[in-house]
Amino acid sequence: MGGAFLAAALLARLGGRIGLPTIPLFILAGILLGPHTPGIVLLSDPHELEMLSALGLVLLLFYLGLEFHLDDLKTGGRKMALAGGAYLTLNVGAGLAFGFALGWGTSEALVLAGVLGISSSAIVTKVLVDLGRIGNPETRPILGIIVVEDIFLALYLAALQPILSGADSLSAAVVDGGKAFGFLLLLALAARYGTRIVGRFVATRDDELLVISFLGAAVFVAGVSEWFGVADAIGAFMVGLMLGSTASGDRIRTLVHPLRDAFGAIFFFAFGLSIDPGDLPVVLWPVLAAVxxxxxxxxxxxxxxARIHGFGPGPAANIATTLLARGEFALILATMAAGAGLDQRLSPFIAGYVLLLAVLGPLAAGRSPLLARLLPPGPRTPATPPAPARESVPTR
Incomplete structure (x- = not known):
């Protein structure tokens, strides 16, 4: 673990001097020091970092919830649902068509629909923080799309599980989907009406007790969410949503920063450990086509x-590039597909596809003004002025 931190820090320092974002460098550190490349091997089994990696994802999404306000959901819920629906329709639909075009099988096509359709919440969060865009007006629809994706994710996994396990029981899929949806509804009601109670629970002048309280709440709810078939990330996000609106919200945002950054680096390092570069040439052309x-x-x-929210080409380019990366969910699908005995080309395809977009996504997000020049002009009405950012992060 110490070697993972040091390797990630060293590569990030070197890459920072030439303007590279940290995410692909953390992943590269995992690839170079993992079991699939020659030389020093820090970890022969990537699962040894599984719990720490999961904690990194939870903290990244918890922070995202802290920056997202209930007022945003109340005032822009309809637009967020429309934007999220449009994103899923385009990307999941394209992924399903691509899967059938490959001819690997129906189950494989259903898996590829999710792989190509769902963004990486962890990478999206890191990109927004690294580029100092938390306070930008287009960040609200970006976060709204992430929330819609997570809701879709719970229902999608519930429907996909019987297919991958070989079960033919439609009732089991309906029960799993209903359980996940019910828990999501419970989380939404808690975020809407339970903020005051949660605020009293964590209220303390002692920073040590505050850290233990919010960390325990985020991890506990994430674990319960996973038990109900809902992504652990969405549970952590909802806890952040509640705590961000309490009197302790600003202090929590300050105290969670070092935890978020440290364990977020472990998440991306562990992501790199799972990638075997030797498998990539077999599926190179399908990967490039999918990208x-x-x-x-x-x-x-x-x-x-951008059209739904009345934004111009600049915010449209930011939305498109920020949501480009694919990550943790695609790797979960790769593991499920391998366990179900699906086409052997599926796992290396997902690894190569995710690796390329994990690198291209942050790079493209940092150069989104180049894309904005090529996009058609937006509406003439001025967009909503940006909200003040809580965290001042220099743009790279």
């Missing part, structure tokens, strides 16, 4: 979301 398709669909989805 190109995702680029096109994200640009179209960015334009659609």
């Amino acid at each position: 190109a398709l995702t680029l096109v669909m994200n640009v179209l989805a960015g334009l659609a979301a």
